[in-house]
Amino acid sequence: MASKQLKEITVEEWPRSAILSFFAVAQLSIVGPLWDSQHNQDGDLWVIIDAKVFDLSKFSAIHPGGKAVLLADDVRGQDVTELFYSLHKSEVLLRPQYARLRKGIVKGQEEQFAPLPHGSLSPIPYGAPVVIQGILFPYYGDSHRRVQKVLRTLMDEVLRSEAQDIESSGQRISQKVFEIGGEYQLHATRLGPGKHLKGLTLVGGAVKPEEFDYFHELIIHQELARSGYRTFQDAYWVGAVIGLPPVLNFGRPEIQHIVPDIFAGKKFISLAISEAFAGSDVAGIRCTAKLSDDKKFWIVNGSKKWITNGHFSDYFSTGVRTDKGLTMLLIPRGPGVETKPIKTAYSPAAGTAYITFDNVKVPIENTLGEVNQGLKVILSNFNHERWVIVANAVQGQRNIVDAALRWASQRKAFGKPLIELAIVRAKLAQMISRAESSQTWLEHITYQMNHMTYAEQSQYLAGPMALLKQYISGVGQDTARDVTQIFGGRAITQSGLGAAVELFHRTIAYDAILGGSEDVLADLGVRQAQKFIPKNARL
Structure with a gap:
């Protein structure tokens, strides 16, 4: 909201109590008569928030916190900037229903807490990776x-x-x-x-x-x-991130025509591997595919569970059990394919689904890779999938660090900002350290990915990637616990100042499960290292 769009309010239009309060804070020059009763009572109620004047006369009757809050002596007719920001986000003032309450800008004053222009960097230390902040870094150009x-x-x-x-x-x-x-x-x-x-x-x-x-x-x-x-x-599109690579890398030319529509956002694809019987244990897949008598089709029967984007996908890169192993198939939505939404800890907008295949006919040309060699197809994209999960998880932690530093600076308790308390600074230090170390390890592996073939990545990075992912999910849960203590009751509320913290805490466990569970990946990382230990190595 630009100041020039609003009327300027002079001191003559403001009650004496508000002028004295403002004078103490902003050192305004006071001229003209001082009125004792204007705009500071029920039915005629104005306040100042960050130099902006709001008429709450009618709104007070529907204020979610009750009228009494607005009629308190430290609110009615006062500059309530600090009080407002202890209860609400800046974005509240931009909502149309509240923007209509604005009367103008206090003469001679400017907004101090106006939202940053679109595309701006966070001004908070550690609120963005150092490279984005303009600091020289070898990986980026x-x-x-x-x-x-x-x-x-x-x-x-x-x-x-x-x-x-x-x-x-x-x-x-x-x-x-x-x-x-x-x-x-x-x-x-x-x-x-x-x-x-x-x-x-x-x-x-x-x-x-x-x-x-x-x-x-x-x-x-x-x-x-x-x-x-x-x-x-x-x-x-996370479904495409993990579901489309098998088509690109192992699909026959006859099915590549689906790719442009997926890139354009007109069609959707999911990876359908997990089952009630098989999560991290991919070898436990029970969904079956048998060749038709004429050998032109696969007949698929079985189910898949927890399939992201599955409820609205048009295609499914699906792991099935064939006569001598696992095979990957591209299954279009059609007769015999049914999807049902699964209620999870977050919004159903992700389309997480339970999928059933009932005698579904799949053309033989939809086979991805070689028959009975599907495990190779499944494993080929695990490194990239886990890397994507890590990239998102690290940024999620950075979001929380940014929010915690803001809140600890503005929230007062025991007479001073939270950040002045040593125990809060100790928690912040740990949160920052986790985010920064995670980002550095992630970028180190990313650099290696840039200089390796896909086969080399599978050989040399499967272990480090597994260890990185299990590390990220572990420290993420530590950060969720710490930030919940900093935000207090707001951290368990799905709206308001702590909404992002509540969502982070509620869904952080996803990172420990998606793409391979935390314990399985920790073991994988060590087993991969074990392969490279020389047989003659001794202390």
């Missing part, structure tokens, strides 16, 4: 910073409001927003560098396809994760 600027503006202007809406409504992301992502080729870029990018205009031209690397992709994931809404991160 100009094209990475261009990508970051485009994504941040897109998030602030379009995607953030969509993320908020779907979190509260439970409705899937609008088709328009999916197609906006298609225009920027966000769906294609979130699959990493490769031949699938050839000929595409990426991120509004911020980076050329031949330049695109895993650090560009990392920035895209983390900028999208800035919304803080896990539902949005999962609903906005």
Whole structure:
């Protein structure tokens, strides 16, 4: 809200008590008569919030906190800036129903807490990776910073409001927003560098396809994760992030025609591996596929569970049991395919689904890779899937660090800001350390990904990636516990100042399960290291 759009209120229009209060804070020059009773009583009630004048005369009757709160001596006719920001977010003042209550700007005053322009960096230390803050870093160049600027503006202007809406409504992301992502080729870029990018205009031209690397992709994931809404991160094409690579890398030419529509946001795909019988234990898959008598079709029977985006997907990259092992199939939605939503700890907008296949006929050309060699297809994308989970999780922790530093600076308890309490600073120190160490380890692995083939990544990075993911999920839960203590009761409330903290705490356990459970991955990391221990190694 720009000051020039509002009428300036002079001291003659303000009650004596408010003028004295304002004088003490802002050292205003007071001229003209001082009135004792104007605008500070029931039926004629004004307040100042950050130099803006609000007429609450009618609103007081419907104030969610009750009229008595607004008629308190330290509220009616007063500058209530500090009190307001101890209870509400800045964005509240931008809502149309409250913006209409504005009368003007106090003469000679300027807003101190106006929202930053779209695309701005957080002014909070550790609120963004150091490279984004302009500090020199070896992994990033100009094209990475261009990508970051485009994504941040897109998030602030379009995607953030969509993320908020779907979190509260439970409705899937609008088709328009999916197609906006298609225009920027966000769906294609979130699959990493490769031949699938050839000929595409990426991120509004911020980076050329031949330049695109895993650090560009990392920035895209983390900028999208800035919304803080896990539902949005999962609903906005995470199904394609993990479900489309088997088609791109192992699909026959006959089925590649589905890719452009998926990139454009017109069609949707999910990875359907997990079952009630088989989570991290992929070998436990029971969903079956048998060849038809004429050998032209697979006949699929079984079920899948916890499939992200499954409820609205058009295609499913599906793991099935065949006669001598596992096989991957691309199964289109059609006769015999049924999806049911699963209620989880977050919004149903992510489309998490239970899928049943009842004598589903799948053309033989929809086989992904070789028959009975599906485990190779499944495992081939695990590194990238876990890396994506880590990228989102690290940004999630950084969001919380940013919020905690803001809140600890503005919230007063025992007569001083929380950040003046040593125990709070100790918690903040641990939260910052976790986020920064996680980001550094993530970027170290990302650099190696840029200099390895996919096969080399599988050989050398499967262990480190597994250990990184289990580390991230563990420290994330530590941070959730610490920030809950800092925010207190607000951290268990799904609205208001602590809403982001509540959501983080409620869903942080997802990171310990998705892409392989925490304990399984810790063991995998050590077993991978065990392979490289020389047989003759001794202390």
